[in-house]
Amino acid sequence: MTSPEHSAPRDRTDCERLDAEDPLREFKDEFILPSDTIYLDGNSLGARTKGAAERAQEVITDEWGTGLIRSWNTAGWFDLPATLGEKVAGIIGGGTGSTVVTDTTSINLFKAASAALKMQAADAPERRVILTQRENFPSDIYMLQGLAEQLDAGYEVRLVDDAEVTAGFPNTMTDTVALVVLTHVNYRTGRLFDMATTTSAIHDGGAMVIWDLCHSAGALEIDLAGSGADMAIGCTYKFLNGGPGSPAFIWVSEALQNRFTQPLSGWWGHARPFEMSPDYAPAEGIRRYLTGTQGVISLAVAELGLDIANKVDMAAVRQKSLQLSDLFIELVESRLADHPVELVTPREHDHRGSQVSITHPEGFAIMSALIERGIIGDYREPEVLRFGLTPLYLGFTDVWDTVEALRDILDNRIWDAPAHKVRGAVT
Missing domain, CATH: 3.90.1150.10 (Aspartate Aminotransferase, domain 1)
Known part of the structure; x- marks a missing residue:
């Protein structure tokens, strides 16, 4: 010890x-937790929070059952993604107005990677390589491969070993690399990567970085803003104890927020969603990372886990x-x-x-x-x-x-x- x-x-x-x-x-x-159980799988699904069933029942019986559609305003439903986002930001060192809780980790990665590649295409069109760890969670790799295929502009995904990341990309950070997507903690081995040092090496090579925080948010200290990271994604159902399939989060640095182009331009990311305009106009700041109508019950239950994490x-x-x-x-x-x-x-x-x-x-x-x-x-x-x-x-x-x-x-x-x-x- x-x-x-x-x-x-x-x-x-x-x-x-x-x-x-x-x-x-x-x-x-x-x-x-059951009294006869030792639970060592919180890195896959966190334990049930006290009051989760009661909170879900409150949303169903009172806010939905009695408040009905009025609860979008009276119960704060419409603001839940940003409200929870502020709570996540406090856990990951994100800063005010930097985070929303929405969608899944995979969908948020698609949004973030698409936006990052579009920014890079404007500034450095010759960069067409996406790097990620060979041992990244497979869904991340699949999403990047699918995005590269859809862009159909010579993009390719290259896999690197953890040792290459730890060493600062001496063999793979070339002037063709546009984006690096890294998991902060390896889901299989538990290896933790130095966020600040690694981000600096990526930026020195002219690339952008997205961090996947699924296996670190709520388990250790994180300083996204201080590390100089560009974007980050993560889930709330592991160490943040939000419940099975609870919504994920997306964080974007202040410098990039209004450069972000939403590839899934749904009405919740619109500047004035209830004008019902036929033309998309992105909201300012973090709200533009939203897409469609949110799952209120899941958000409400996930808030309990975030509140616990913010107390410790x-x-x-x-x-x-x-x-x-x-x-x-x-x-x-x-x-x-x-x-x-x-x-x-x-x-x-x-x-x-x-x-x-x-x-x-x-x-x-x-x-x-x-x-x-x-x-x-x-x-x-x-x-x-x-x-x-x-x-x-x-x-x-x-x-x-x-x-x-x-x-x-x-x-x-x-x-x-x-x-x-x-x-x-x-x-």
């Missing part, structure tokens, strides 16, 4: 002591996250040493997000056996067991118990039961 406030736990009793001393322990009461000290969240992952790594390496388990998450704090990923040739079956015990992580190809560490509702005893369960499953080959090798549609 690296924190001066804590010594390394020697046993479960030490973990219980650390949990009792944890300054974030009261935040667990903000969430509703993100530096304290980050400190506990690193303490939890230090413990997890130490226990895996000391207690599972007799098994072919390999750590793929970086050891260095500066390069580690809020998860620990390990590999094993029977990774899927092992995770299935673990979930059967009420310890929920997830599996990603190839062979990766992912354990998301959400400091607001996880403790040190949870980490201890998880590794002990893994040890039993491996020592006794419990994973080898046929039932643990049957795959569902979602892994």
Whole structure:
């Protein structure tokens, strides 16, 4: 453990002591989780927030049921994307008037990348290459490939390895690169990239950058404005606990907001949507990134998670996250040493997000056996067991118990039961 406030736990009793001393322990009461479950998948879907069901019921019964269409004004429905956007901006270091909550991460990436390429085409038409990580979340890659194909003007998507990004693009940042799209934390390995240094290297090469914050927003300190980033996207249903499929967000730097050309020019991004003009005129600032009518129930429920994130000290969240992952790594390496388990998450704090990923040739079956015990992580190809560490509702005893369960499953080959090798549609 690296924190001066804590010594390394020697046993479960030490973990219980650390949990009792944890300054974030009261935040667990903000969430509703089954009492017999250790939830280590908040990097994929956050836990249910207290009051989520009641808030959804309020929107359905009172605001929709009684207020009806009046609630677009009286209940603030129309302003929800910007209202929530301000709350997200406080979490990601975006600044006032920089963010809206809307659509999905993939759709927001399409909008942001399209706008960035159009800006670059005006300033540097010879640039036709889009760079992104080979291990970026596949949807990001697919959206970029689809956009390049639709533009049909010689654009191509090139994939780079994480090592190339970390080194500052010494081999790939040429004068043909228009845009770089990067995930802040690698979804498989948990590797964290230095936003300020990487953004500077991209700008020095004459390209623009879009950051995907899906696996970092709500888990660690982010300073988009201070880093000089151009645009960013992300979801609210992981560490921000907005609920399954809750709306995503898009952030654009102040300098670029009114240069942004909306490729999906729907009426919510219009300067005067209720004039019902047949001609599109984009709104000033961040509202132009909206497209169509918003999902009010999802927005209303997502606000609860954002409110929790705005109440916590993100530096304290980050400190506990690193303490939890230090413990997890130490226990895996000391207690599972007799098994072919390999750590793929970086050891260095500066390069580690809020998860620990390990590999094993029977990774899927092992995770299935673990979930059967009420310890929920997830599996990603190839062979990766992912354990998301959400400091607001996880403790040190949870980490201890998880590794002990893994040890039993491996020592006794419990994973080898046929039932643990049957795959569902979602892994």
